[in-house]
Every structure is written in structure tokens, then in C-alpha cells.
Amino acid sequence: MSKPNKSETKRCDEAKSLPIFQHKAKLIQAVKDNVFLVVTGETGSGKTTQLPQYLYEAGLWKAGKIGVTQPRRVAAITVAQRVSHEMRCTLGKEVGYQVRFDDCTSQDTVVKYMTDGCLLREILADPRLSHYSVVILDEAHERSLNTDILLGLLKKTLLDVHKASKGRSVPLRVVVMSATLETGKLSAFLGHCPVFTIPGRTFPVTSRFGSAIGPKDVDSSSYVNEVVRVALDVHSGEMAGDILVFLTGQSEIEKACDMLYEKAENIDYRYDVQDQTVEGLLILPLYGSMPTDQQRQIFQPPPPGIRKSEAQQRAGRAGRTSAGKCFRIYTNEFWEKCMLEYTVPEIQRTSLTAVVLTLKCLGVHDVIRFPYLDRPEERLILEALKQLYQCDAIDRRGRVTQLGELMVEFPLHPGLTRALLKAASFGCEDILLPVAAMLSVENIFIRPGHPEKQKEADKKHRRLAAKAGGMNDFATLLSVFQWCKASDSPSAWCKDHWIHWRALKSAFSIETQLREILQRLQQKRDFPVETFTGKKSELFRRCLCTGYFSNVARRSVGKIFSTMDGHGTAVHVHPSSSLFEQEAELDWVIFHDMMVTSRVYLRTVCPIRYEWVKDLLPKLHEVDAYELSNIAREEVNEEELAKLESKEAKRQKEGSDEDMAKKLEKRNDEASVGDARARYLQRKLQRQQHTTTTL
Template sequence: MLPSIAYDPALPICARREEIRRAIEQHPIVIVCGETGSGKTTQIPKILLEMGRGAAGLIGHTQPRRIAARSVAARIAEELKTELGQLVGYKVRFHDKVGVRTAIKLMTDGILLAETQGDPQLRAYGTLVIDEAHERSLNIDFLLGYLKQLAPRRPDLKVVITSATIDAEKFSRHFDGAPVIEVSGRLYPVEVRYRPVGGDAEDTTRDEEEQALADAVQELCREGPGDLLVFLPGEREIRDAAQVLRRLAPARPGEAREILPLYARLSAAEQDRVFRPGAARRVVLATNVAETSLTVPRIRYVVDTGQARVKRYSYRNKVEMLRVEDISQAAARQRAGRCGRLADGVCLRLYSEAEFAARPAYTDPELLRSSLAAVILRSLSLGLGKVEEFPFLDAPAPRAIADGYALLAELGAVDERNDLTGIGRELARLPLDPRIGRMLIAARDERCAEQML
């Protein structure tokens, strides 16, 4: 028996509930574009449950990151007044909290992709929600292509693709004219202020960057009550920033202030500290994991450094590298949207308005900045077929595909028919650039791993 399902009328998506319900009833695939704060991530599964979609097959709901899958599952379970692991469960790497009564299953997109190997038609699911499609990770692009192929063979399957900032028409064309429902987002206005570091970003010193961050936090703390969310490129920068703020931006007399980290590899206990605010004002230092599905409570102010750590294939060095890069305009808007949910918000950007205008509109898909050898390896290992025949949203160039196959052949990962070899299957299990992975395998075989490392 289903619990009583209630909706928060303050969430913009609730006003479009009937329209979304009708679209799902009438079409196999529906695209919902909802700005940050629209409620799409938590409310769409409830709409589907109310439609009876969880009875004949699971409502599968994918998230790009483990931390989001876990926190979204906890939030939906709380709203449905049910214990996590009962009606609402989640499955991520190393954790499976799905029970026999589960109707809504949160998971990472990588988990769903892996399940296609044992269940090619995804018969366990009656409905799939692919959230945060705008991130265009490799897993998301593989899933979207796979679902395009699967749809004609599973007419009973309903697919809802949700996103915040998305090229809606492009997605609609990919899915043969699927309907697009756009939902407004932010509940309160957000003021954006530009505070470029040292005037000319190319010539800034580390001291200037540290002082700019401290000044930004102090400026926002003077605005009034409310917590701060500071976006930084990675874990190392978060650790450094915590030290800088303790040194250069101490709490004012009588003010209790807490500095908390938030990144993907954080332990569950540390994550819970972020989602359970106490009496002190909190300064949450986060990577881009906090850009989308994760809603950190009580945030009224955002500091955006304008950077993220991005994996990109280097054609010069022939390996994938993690680099700190400027974020896109879409990502910057996502970050600004993290405040303004409870009251008027302020987003302070540590770069100029001209720099913002010069940035690309959207983040480029991971597929187009990855080693094609790694993409081919993943496609073959998942049984998704030849990359050149797969229906990607943005197909890689034929020359890049040929280069990818040539490298895999050189590494002994594919045979003359471009099928995976034993070495290729081993390489596919390693979350590394294929060249680095091949070195590790060879070092193991030659018993010189310690020397190689």
C-alpha cells in the first residue's frame, strides 16, 4: 500500500504536475528541463509513484555521483515518511540498500550501465529517470544512446530525462521529437556580484587569490544570517582554502562559524555533517558535486571561484589528464542557483563580467574530451557494440575512432577484428588511461610493479 503523497506547493514543478503526468502517459520518453530549485529531482519520482509506475517494475532514478544518489534517496524517503531501504532505496558502489518492497531505486548512472550486461532489456524497471543529463558524462551519453536503441523493444518502458541547463531541442531530436516540458526554478532572486582577483586574472599571485577568497567570505558574512557555499576545483584546494579562511577570515567576536568540506570521496559521516546544520554559521567548501542534485540546507550565499578540475585527453602527451579549467556559463548559473532557495541570495564571482561573457555557453561532453581508446574499451566491455555504430548525441570524429582502435591494438587490448582480448578485459576494469593501465598489467606480469610505480 502506498503512503500518502504530499507535494510542497512552493516548488515550481508542482504547478506542472498534471502536464508532466499526461506527457508521461502519452509518450515513451519525456524531457523535463527544470532550473535549479524547481524540485524536479525529488518530486518527479513521487509523481511516477502516484501514477502507479512502481507497481509493475522499479522506478529507477540515476544520479551522476554516489553522494547525490544517497542524499536524494534519503530526501525522497523522508518526504514519503518511510524508512530508507524500504519503499525508497539506493545502490551505489559498495552499498546496496534496496529491499523487496522498494519501488524507487536511486543509483549512479554507472550502476545502471553495468546492469545492462546482466539484464540487456532492463526488465527490472518499468520507468527510468535519467537526472542531470546536462552533465554529459560518458556514462550519461552511453545511457542515452542505449535507451534510444532499447525504446522500440520496450514499448512498456517510460523514460524521463531531467536536467537543469540543457540544449532541449537537441535532446528532443535525438529521441525522435520527444516532448519537452520547461519548469522555472529559483524561488527567490539572486544578486550576482563580480569581484575579479587583482583586476587581471592572468597576473594574479597566490597571495592575491587567497586574500580575494577571504574578502569574499567576509563580505558575505556581513550581509546577514545564512550559510555560505564556496565552489573550488578540488580536494587539495578545499584543504588549502580551509587554512586560508581560518587565518585571513576569522569569525567576528560572538559569531560561531564552522568550515566544512564537501567532495565526492568524503565519508558518509562527514557528508551527514553538511546536510544536518547546527547553530553555527557554516562555510561549506565544495567541488562541483554541489552544483546540481545536492541541495545543501540553509545556503544563502555562494562564492564562485569559476574553476573546476576536468579530465581532458592531451593529444600532445597521448594520455588523459586532470586539469583545472574555467567553468562554462551554464555551470556558473548552476552555482549561482544554489542560493536563493530560502530567501534572497547573493552570488559573488571571483572573476569579471567580461570573463563570464567570454566563456562557452555549455560544458563540452566528456566524450569529446576523452581518449577514444578509453571510450572504445568501455563500450566493448559493456557489450554496447562498436563505437562507430553507437547512437551518441555527439558522435566522435571517424579519425579519432580509428586512432583509438590503433592504440588499443598496439596495447594488445583488441584483436584483428577489433574485439576485446583478455588484456583488453583487464584494462577495462582499471579506472585509468589505457596506456597507464597497460603498464601496470605488464609490471604485474614481469613482477616489477614496485619498481614501475
């Protein structure tokens, strides 16, 4: 008897003992009978691993692939591994996965796990998803931006029966899997589709609050210490059993592991980032191997932004095999006063520029009335539309331009893509590709907590910036990329210069990916080619200006800058910038992003000359954003439209010689008129939306 056989049998028994197994036939029927189906069940009910297998066994794959999306890469990969194991096939054959930089699928793949972003990319190439028989959106309650967009797209495409049958012999089926809390809302959104609940066996969980973290400690960043302290208390004071600890990220997990190792070498622990409901899960078996129905214990730190709904869901994990206890490290008062009920969905708190371009490229022109599960503020949509117009991705009627069709191919913020394409048109993409990649990864500069080491790191970083020419943070990023890449030992180089090697490695992969996309697009006949006539030393910054001219700021008094986006926000150069303390020498700058902490800071900054943006700046204000979303033509009457057009003509006549800053101030009044109209339209839309969902 060989070991693999034994474990396979065990795994098979495990699958049959899962709560979902008893509902197999009914589930398959429910998927077959409905275009939309919501499935809910506790973590561990087996819905993620088993449902796709049931659908496979039922033969759905013959009509097209069974696709399953996950909000996170690790989840997509590890679930695919497990399912291929359970189905006894090689990963990448019948069962595969696709995440960015890692496509483990083949011609034979019929059960495909992937990130939600990957499926969105696939829809761009094949809007009808003609290779799929069923798409399962998993973890919909997490409300990731891409899952929300997929939900809206699939609703829009499939609820329209006419469209659904067009170009497809078998209608696509959509299963949305979610935690119990969100199912009513999801069902209503999807035309009141049925909800299939997999009842889970759960045992009572008693929760108790801690004493260390109260309302005054909202910013407490050292909560890991408290977690470790409570873990050790539970370890020595409570009955035997497993302990689960929820932590916010990889670095917190590492920190906790280090501390535990220092304080209690005898504890056997491992961490596991495969769990789908948390970012990191630390498992501490207390006394060697445990019986399975041991009392389970959990405690929850208050990571910045954790919500009551998430905390409650996690506490439920303690009651999966027997009664359990949940130890929270924060006080009852903290729970009452500091924690929100739910997370604001990502779609309502992020820049929508890239998403709106994707929608437009998919033929969704009226992006304001797109069916959003939770509608983002109209202001955010209009802002995205304006930015797309400004970087030539859409024309003034809101139609995607040839350039926009090229831009959507890049996994970048459209402004950055615009700068890259400008450089490519001059044949100098080599200076922009690394910058685009470096701006796509997390901060590459390490800043240790230890004061001495911090000084040392800051010094090294300043030296790098100076060596790169100084006074241009974009150029610093380019140089760091090139130096590291050219080094004999890139990882040692990073260590020496206090640079995140992991971040740089991913910047290298991203640069390669961007280069490949660019090369593919350059084969096309309509790829823009231009000749640069200015000074060679200005080429780099001129390219950046093409993409970033909506991020222009001008120094007003002292170290205070004012943004030129019409808001006139007072901003400062971030202390990490090579332009910090050089403000007196500056006049106009462009910046990559703004960060709000004690002040509004500009991060990644570069000085420019006013002449470079002079002709571009009026574009920030000359257009009516409603028209960009195709709403003006349908909603505003003829008279209003005529008024708008004459106003626009007047603006264009104003010319650009007058002092830009003064002009922008003047427009604040005009903006308030626009706002009033925006509110009116918003109300009207809400009424319409209400009618749609209650139909």
C-alpha cells in the same frame, strides 16, 4: 507529541510547497504517454526527489523498478536517504541506492538511486533493463561520460520499436532531467520528444565582478584566499542573510573553513557536499538562525575550467527565496577573455578504450556511427579501437574476443586489465592486483606546499622507491601497498611516509573488488592458463609489457625519449619517478601515463628490454582501424579493400628485425593518407548524422 512526527509533517509540507507539486498529475501523465521525456527545472524545484515518488505513487513500480542515475556518488546516496525519509521507509527497502562498494538495495527496492556507472554495469548483465519500468537520467547537462553513453544506448535501443518490444512486455520509459540550457538539444537527440518545464519561482539576482583575479591570473591557484576575503567583506558590509560559496574540491573547502575559523571564530558555518550542482558548497549563516526569505548572496571563484554557463546557473541560486546578489571574485575582463561558454563534454576529451569495449560487448559493433549526443573526434575512437586490438580484446574484424569478454568485467583501463590477466594466467595475480588498484586511485604521494616539508616528503618517497628495488615505479607502488597493508597502524605508516591514507584505503577496496572479479572469472572453463618460461625476476615486467606495449618509449638523445606509438612524441621522465636522473642507464621503457605541463612527462615508468616488446610492436601498426569499427566492410568498396589487404600483407612480411624507430617514421606518410580518408568518412558520417536527427 514526539519530535519525529513534527519533522515528518514539516517535511511533508515542504514537499507540497515545492514548485513541482502543482504539476504532479501532468508529469505522471507525460511519463506514461512518452517513451522519452525531457524534464527541466531550477535546482530546488524538487525534480530529483519528487518525480520518482510521484511515479511510485502512480504505480509504475509494479511493472518494474524506477531507476534514477546521478553522476556522483554522494548525490546518489544523500538523495536516496532523503527520499526514503519522505516516503517513511527504511533506506534499502523500497527506496535504496547503489554506488561502487556500497549496495544499499534489497529484493523490495523499487525506487533505486545509483551512479550512472552502476547502471551501465547493469546494462552489461541485462541489456534490455528488464527489471525497470522507467529510467531517469538526472543531471544530464553535466555530460558525464557514462550519462552520455547511457543516452546513446537508450536512444539506440528504444527508438528501434521492433527491438523495444522484443523481450519486454512493457516498454521501458526514459526520462532525462537537465538544466534548461541543454533541453532543446536533448529533445532533438531523442527524436524530438516533449520537454516538460517545471517553472521555478525566481527572484532577480544582481551580479558584480571582483578586482583581484584578471586575465593574467589564469593559473592562480590561491583563489581560496580571495574567496575568504570577499566572504568576510560581505559578512561585515552587507545586509544579513546566508552566503553560499562555491569551491572546487574537498581540499579547497577544508582550506576555506580553516581560514574562516582563524579569522572569524564567531561565524557559524558548515559545509555541504550534498548539493548536486557543485562539488562543494560552503554555507555561512551570518547571524545565527535566519528567516527563510533573507536576501541571499553568492560569490564564485574561478576554479580552473569553470564555464560561463555553470557560473550563470550558480548565480541563479541566489534568487531562490528572494532577491539576491552574486559576487564574482574575478574581473569582467576575465569573464570576457578567459572563460569559455560551455564545458567540452567528457566524452570528447577522455580515452575511449574502456567505453568502446563496453559498447562492443553490448553488441554495438559500429562504434563510429553510434548515436553520440556530441560525437568524439573520430581519431579518438580509432585510437581506442587500435588499443583494444593491441591488447587482444577485439580481433582484426573488430569482434570481441573471449579475452575481451573477460576484460570488460574489470573496472580498469583495458591495458591494465590485460597485464592483470596475463599475470593471472601465470598464477601470479598477487603482484598485479595491487598495482592495478594503486593506478586506479589519485596520486598517493603527498607533496606539501611548504618548501621544508616538501624536501622531507620527497626524501621519504625516494627512500621508499629505493627500498622497493629502485628503477621501477610500478614496483614501488606494489611495495607501498604491501608495506602499508602489513603495518600495525596503516594510517600512521602513511602519515610517516607522506602517503595519502585516503587514497590507499580506496586502493585496498579496489584490490579486493578486482580480486573478487578475477576469482569469479577464474571459475570459467575458458580462463587462460599459461606457463612462464623466462627469468623469474623478469616476470613482473613481462606481464606489464603485455598490457602496456602501446606505451613504449625509447631514449633518443640525452634525457629525451621518443614514443613508439607512431607519433614519435618527444617525452621526458617525470621528476617524481625513480628513473628520473637515471636516464643515461635507460634505453627502452614502458609508462603508465603521459602528463603535459611545461613538457610532456612520463609518469610511473619501468625499464624494459627491447626483446620483450619486439614481437608485439608491429601489432601497433599492422591493422586498419576502420575495419575494427566494422566500417570498412560497409563503406569502402572492393577495390579499396583489396588494396588495404595487400598493404597489410606487405607490412607483415617486412618482419621486425629492421630498426623499429626508422620504420615508425616511414609510416607517418602512410598515416597522412589514412587521415585524408578519415576526413572524407567523417564528412559523410556528419551528413548521415544530420539526417538522423532531423528525421
